[in-house]
Amino acid sequence: MMSDCFLPNRIFFYLQAGLLCMSFNLVAAEWEISTDIKQVFGYDDNVRMRQEQDAQGSFEYLLTPRLDFIRRDQQLETSLHASYGLQRYPDAQDLDYTPQDYGGGFTYRNERFIWSLNGSYSDKLSRNFAVLETGDFASAANRINWSLDPQLTFLITPIDSLAVGFNYYETEFSASFSNNQGKNVNISWQHQWSPIFKQGVSVFYSHNQFESTINSTTDSYGLNLTSSYKASEHWEATAAIGGRISEVLIMGADSVNQQSVGFLANLGLNYQGEIYSSSISLGQSLIPSGQGNLQEQAHFSWAGSYKLTKRLNTAINISYNITNSVGAGNNLSGTTTNSRNNFQLNPSIGWTVTPEINAQLSYRYRNQESLFSAESNLVMLTINFNWMGYKLSR
Template identity: 25%
Template sequence: MYYRRKMAMLALAGIGFGKDIAAAEWELTGDLGQQLEYNDNISLNTVRNDSVAGYILMPSVQASRKTGVLDIAFDGQGDIRRYDDSLWDCDNYRLRLNNEYRTRRNEFGLRAEYNVSCSYAQQITDTGLLVPNSQSEEYLVAPQWNWQWTARDQLVLNALYSKTSYSNPSSGIVSDADNVFANFSGNDTYSASLGGNHEWTRRFTSTERIYYSNIQYTGLDSSIQNASAQNESTQHLVGFELGANYVINREWAVNASGGPVWVDGTGQNLVGTLPAQDSSWTVGSNVNINLSYNDKLTKFSTGYSNSVDPSAIGQTLQNHSVFVKYSYQLTRHVLLDLSGDFINNQSINGSQSTGSQFDRLYFTTAAGIAWEPTRNWRLKGSYIYSWQDYQQDLDVQNFQNLQGFQNVGTSDSNAVMLFLNYSWDGIRNSTGKGTGKGTGKETGKEVNRNYE
């Protein structure tokens, strides 16, 4: 059944809209990245340090075809990690397909993805609970329609369906004393939004949108012991946003958006034997602010984000994050990179039920130097420091053997990496008299950054 579902989604995403034309341009490119890594506490464990050394292989391929009215882009990525402690071995794969069809005043898009992941970077972003060999599987389909209402006004309609499920081995996350599980929870998410933008000047554009999301937490697999105790829940999110994009000058640009979001209901608890939380309406917020600078030698960006998102622990979280990125071209072939991220995850609705409130602080900073001797080769050395303060309102004394609860408290880690990448220029070909204005969006060139 899963195999048929995968094939059906990819076939659906591969259907082009409308009538093609003779003039076309297509290309096939690829990347191969390799990385050596040492991390003195990969799990951010407060009880012991899980130090590992390993090798990472990151292949990717990108293919695209553009015409005057139709663009099709595909990319496939892999992230294969092998460590001296095989418990932390990890495989990630992603297939993504984008279609875009344009008429004089309309633009139709369809994006489909299939992801298999045990990425620890994903777990850090989500909850900070790092479980080895925990694998997630995700399907995603997202259609979009843009209508150029007037010369300055555009209407945007989006929809999305995603299904995420987790498989967790019992080793390392089951308590012998209590015989209960601290497993991740999958979810089915349906969302739709209607928005628009108005171009006041060439530099200033205002935006607005209303949206609705339905999140159904799917709990544990029925084959897992005590799965019947894990409660399922459904949440509804309704909100609206106002925003603006402003190009200050050639180097500086700023964009901001924000608005309230109403959440109906609360999710299940991290430990399935605890009772479900009562449904109630809570007001959260979605905010995004970004400031960027870009000249010939320097790139700088900083921003703040406040969003309401589903999580792997079966709760919808209010996620606050601040980031700073800076890069400077020291010489023609040498680039300096600096970055920092701060994240705060909190349950969207605190409850009097024991164990319902999730609260985490996470900070990471990175420094790296990249050497690009040619256009195709890139060698980079980097250092990453991470710190976490994780609190869970639960009597953890009774669950000390659980892998998930060994993160309670403060912990940190240090990691050093040596990364080598080769970019293949690939094959390009054009047919007909012209290629139109194809956008070629998201052909996967960010492959080597997604799992770092």
């Protein structure tokens, strides 16, 4: 079990290490500080995503200030960020919270290799991750997560590179859900065939451990083939297709060991123009769940934006997710089912008031099909202040 103070202290140690990395290189450098303050005013007619007869509406207010610090020179770039916000629901006050997000990292490069290290710590409501992880929008439990991601890339030739990456994470919930932790190793090779086309191959191993009324572990192995093609200045296509084998061990009075085989994919098509932009994504991936097991999630998303005038733009986002358990599919934490379908539609219109201030009026329709069917309608006004920052070169 993770202690309340151990995780912040640990992540603070890595952030201090990143700051020390800045001091050893005394060549000319650029320093930058920027601030982003986001406010959201809205009303949700089913804030907990319950059945129609149990729906509860509430106004909501979200304040998310963020401070970013960047230092860069010819070889080293270091960054830190911190955010401490407010979430308020006057008609559902048990959902009130103060979300926090801290992180940092550095990237060092020379002619032969690129070395990077990133760390993050966040403390937010678990319902913010319901679509990906739990399927439970009603819970007021908080979710604490921290992660560490080192990566080393060897530049073998001007057109060939070999990357070795590692990820370690821990996620702890205050109630209802399953604490989990995981380790992931990924080794990839990439070849640049031309300025517009590159391909690669990667192998990975991941280990996930879940703590609940019944403990379980999963070990997954897989291989992916990747490619990227930039057809023109505006069009780009990406693809990653592969397969995986997962071994699931459920520990109890009678242990259960299962094996699951599946495919992994991430296909993308992007268009970026002066007036119109669009992106389509389709794929399937593995995601650890707060329900106490590993999930296989198929997803589709489309996002488009159109610039009406110099200061006025409109956008729409559509997403659909199908989530199922890997292996036994038991409901280990005793909350909601692991299988669900989620749909979301989010049109908006935005106005650039000044280069630093943006306003957006948006609507979000959300639907979830699980043990029961639930839907909600949310109308939002978002005001974003983005201070362009203070830059200093020496």
